[in-house]
Amino acid sequence: GAVVSQHPSRVICKSGTSVKIECRSLDFQATTMFWYRQFPKQSLMLMATSNEGSKATYEQGVEKDKFLINHASLTLSTLTVTSAHPEDSSFYICSARDAGTSLYEQFFGPGTRLTVL
Amino acid sequence: AQSVSQHNHHVILSEAASLELGCNYSYGGTVNLFWYVQYPGQHLQLLLKYFSGDPLVKGIKGFEAEFIKSKFSFNLRKPSVQWSDTAEYFCAVNGGKLIFGQGTTLQVKP
Numbered sequence: 001g002a003v004v005s006q007h008p009s010r011v012i013c014k015s016g017t018s019v020k021i022e023c024r025s026l027d028f029q030a031t032t033m034f035w036y037r038q039f040p041k042q043s044l045m046l047m048a049t050s051n052e053g054s055k056a057t058y059e060q061g062v063e064k065d066k067f068l069i070n071h072a073s074l075t076l077s078t079l080t081v082t083s084a085h086p087e088d089s090s091f092y093i094c095s096a097r098d099a100g101t102s103l104y105e106q107f108f109g110p111g112t113r114l115t116v117l
Numbered sequence: 118a119q120s121v122s123q124h125n126h127h128v129i130l131s132e133a134a135s136l137e138l139g140c141n142y143s144y145g146g147t148v149n150l151f152w153y154v155q156y157p158g159q160h161l162q163l164l165l166k167y168f169s170g171d172p173l174v175k176g177i178k179g180f181e182a183e184f185i186k187s188k189f190s191f192n193l194r195k196p197s198v199q200w201s202d203t204a205e206y207f208c209a210v211n212g213g214k215l216i217f218g219q220g221t222t223l224q225v226k227p
Contacts, residue, residue, distance in 0.1 A: 034215070043207060043217045044161075093161065095215075104149040104168065104211045110160035 003027055004096050006109035013084055014117055021112045022080045023094030031098035033077040035069060038091040040065060050077050086115040119144045121210050123218035130192040130198050131226050137222050138193040140208030148212045150191040152182055155220075164206075167191065178202070200227045 003026040013019050023033055031052050036044040048064075050056040051073035058064045066088075068080040077096075081088055091113050095106035124139035142148065152164040165176025172184040182193045193206060203225045208218040 041220075041222075043220045046214060049214070105151075105163075105166065106215055108153075109160040113125070 002101075002107040003097060004030075004094065004107045004109040006092075006094055006112050008112060010113045010115075011108060012115045012117065014081055015085055018080055018082045019084055019114060021081075021092055021094075021114075023077045023079070023096070023109055025075045025096040025098070025107070028096075028098040029074040029100070030077075031074065031099045032097040033071055034095045034097075035077075035079050036093045036095065037069070038093060038111070040091075044093060047079075081114065084114070086116045089114055089116045119148075119210060119212050119214070119216045121208055121216050121218040123206075123208050123221050125221045126219065127222045127224070129224045129226065132200055133197050134225075136193070136195040136198045136202075136223070138206055138208075138223075140191045140193065140218055142189050142191065142208075142210040142216075144189075144212040145212060146212055148210050150182075150184060151209040151211070151215075152176065152180070152191070152193050153207045153209060153217075155207065157204065160206070164193070199221070199223050200225045 005024045007022045018099050022115035034048050035047045038044045044088045047062045048056045048058045050069045071077040091111050093111040122141045151168040153161045154164050156162050162172040164180050165174050167174045167184045175181045180195050184191050206221045
């Protein structure tokens, strides 16, 4: 149980284009989903927290107009990187919280590697 | 503000050696503590977690961790490492939001 998937696993795009990454909880309802960013050889940095049906809460320094987050259902959250630039190249990881089980434990997706040319 | 510090950035061990990775956190309230592992090319996996109760927590693959409240520490241990334990290890603390330490790269030589 508690499986989280992400799609795509890898994406390469041209500078200036937008990329959408999907995060799905496969066998539970996720009232809260989280988006992290991981640079090579570094730790995970929380970008934003999204609650189903409401606006995402962004961490300090994260541009909400650049990283659009939508959490329209209890099993799906999307992260759209708008007008991507090479410095947006990174590993994006989502996680989901099963409120019915634990408020403190998150289940992580496999990540999406974004390369912006 | 919450913070997590992992003391060892890169650890190299021979197989069968014992492992201890340090983790200290800074947070004034009740915390939930985690250790995650990220094998090369794979996603984050939960090794073990502490919410309450016995401060000595046993996880998967022979790992354990001890929560010492007075030292704000949650060190990870394994008595005998294997080559397959080569991975990146992250300590994380949840005191409202999940904050990760910098990570420790463990390299086990066969």
